[in-house]
Amino acid sequence: MSTTILLQATQRSKTGRAALAYVERFGWAGLPVHSVKDGLCTCGKPDCSNPGKHPLTRNGVRDASKDPATIARWWHRWPWANVGIATGAVSGFFVLDIDGEQGAESLHDMEHEHGALPASVEQLTGGLGRHILFRQPDFTVANKVWLAPGIDIRGDGGYIVAAPSGHISGRAYNWELSSRPGEVEIADAPEWVLAMLRPARDAGQRKPSGEWQRIACTDAPEGERNERLAKITGHLLRKYVDPFLTSELVQAWNAARCLPPLSVTEVEKILESLAAKELRRRGCKIGEQ
Ligand SMILES: [Zn+2]
Structure with missing residues (x-):
């Protein structure tokens, strides 16, 4: 069948029309997903876990396409299908998926702590949830379940169901009146959201390196010596550095940085007590396995 005929057929389906618009106007990657008919998932399983x-x-989402002809072929076959949109780099946005009252509460707490989210494209799911879209940052955003109670992240490899799809509740997904795609820009996520999503590798290098610089690379006056020696010693042992090597390193650090240095015996005491603690920790771990 010619693409023109398929496209005409797609235009007759409400969800097909939307899917085509998402692909053609916004460059999003669409896919057909099951719908709800008479309160049941169209897969026909009465106990479907994801109706x-x-x-x-x-x-699934790996089939998501930006090709109008492919969209038309799908909606010609399944004119009743709900519209899925792949999230992440492929569509240029990720989604804060806020589920029900619990999600709303978590978001309220986070905004109270960090500041309000900027206005962005947003839809109401049929299930009293919200999907807030944010522009894809310069790193990969992975899917994340339970970022906070009731809040998930849909990123690379994920998708959302989009308006005007039908929800199991009987309501339809719809874009917030003042937050429709094409009418408002997808906003950049605020830094506090990005900080929660950056791959652990990046995040891990950032904070602790500054923290270790403060602990290890500056002189330790009286009142800080024991605490900082203990932090360094504990860290080395925790990283499985040999206790004899650890002893040499912290004795040298004590001589170089502590003002004035603790006695050799005092440093040994710290080491012994932390080594015992570390051994217990490892013992516990083995015991649990
Ligand atoms: Zn189903």
């Missing part, structure tokens, strides 16, 4: 939300194509 109206799971993909119709074999490879």
